[in-house]
Amino acid sequence: MEYASCSTCLLKSKAVKSLGENELHILGQGCVQTVFKKGETIIKQGALSSNIIYLQTGLVKLMIDGSHRTQILRMKKAPCYLGLPTTMGDKINHYSAVALKKTTACFVDINVFKELLKISPEFSYEIIVELCKNELEQFNRYVRLVQNQIYGRLATNLLYFSNEIYLSDEFKLPLNRTELADLVCTSRETISRQLTELAEEKIIDIDGKHLRIVNKSLLEEISKKG
DNA sequence: GCATTAACCACAG
DNA sequence: CTGTGGTTAATGC
Numbered sequence: 001m002e003y004a005s006c007s008t009c010l011l012k013s014k015a016v017k018s019l020g021e022n023e024l025h026i027l028g029q030g031c032v033q034t035v036f037k038k039g040e041t042i043i044k045q046g047a048l049s050s051n052i053i054y055l056q057t058g059l060v061k062l063m064i065d066g067s068h069r070t071q072i073l074r075m076k077k078a079p080c081y082l083g084l085p086t087t088m089g090d091k092i093n094h095y096s097a098v099a100l101k102k103t104t105a106c107f108v109d110i111n112v113f114k115e116l117l118k119i120s121p122e123f124s125y126e127i128i129v130e131l132c133k134n135e136l137e138q139f140n141r142y143v144r145l146v147q148n149q150i151y152g153r154l155a156t157n158l159l160y161f162s163n164e165i166y167l168s169d170e171f172k173l174p175l176n177r178t179e180l181a182d183l184v185c186t187s188r189e190t191i192s193r194q195l196t197e198l199a200e201e202k203i204i205d206i207d208g209k210h211l212r213i214v215n216k217s218l219l220e221e222i223s224k225k226g
Numbered sequence: 227g228c229a230t231t232a233a234c235c236a237c238a239g
Numbered sequence: 240c241t242g243t244g245g246t247t248a249a250t251g252c
Contacts, residue, residue, distance in 0.1 A: 176241085177240075177242090188240090189243085193242080193243080
């Protein structure tokens, strides 16, 4: 096994950038980079959690297998940390993370991570900022999920893909219809119907997974109204 | 009542 | 895996 050389790594997080040579050396002792193919599981719900993961490149879905169905908690796009809540919060992972395309991840031993939190305030600060931003996003997503109708929720998520993940009005959906349903909290059939409806209204162009947003302002309107 | 929303089932490409 | 049609239940005028 090769130890990572963190000081020369070009894909450092903002938190890691604040570390000195000495601390980077500590990190390097407990840090391994791994590549995941599309569909591979990076974190498994129910398994023992012993690593903090930094997503360097790629795209991931976080999901929980509930008693009745699967729920996609959110998408996560690199660069970002993965599994902070599930690794620090309990011995066992509460959710799974699955790569939606080729993804590079850096696994950091939990004890090394804790050590860095202790010795570097700047590092800790950046971690807290990321955690807080995530919590706010999740709170807002939760409210939308409960208070908006499906049409609006779907619109919101399509806009999220466009604005936050692909930075383009045209992209290939990373999820199939069932997964979209798990993300939006509805049934596969409803997703199908509403996508064709959005296409009929000339708000989007859809061909399989290829999606182009034609009328963005209207889509934003639908997203806002719920 | 009547309309709307959305889930579940079935079936066909 | 996806789209569509029929049916049904809940909810709101």
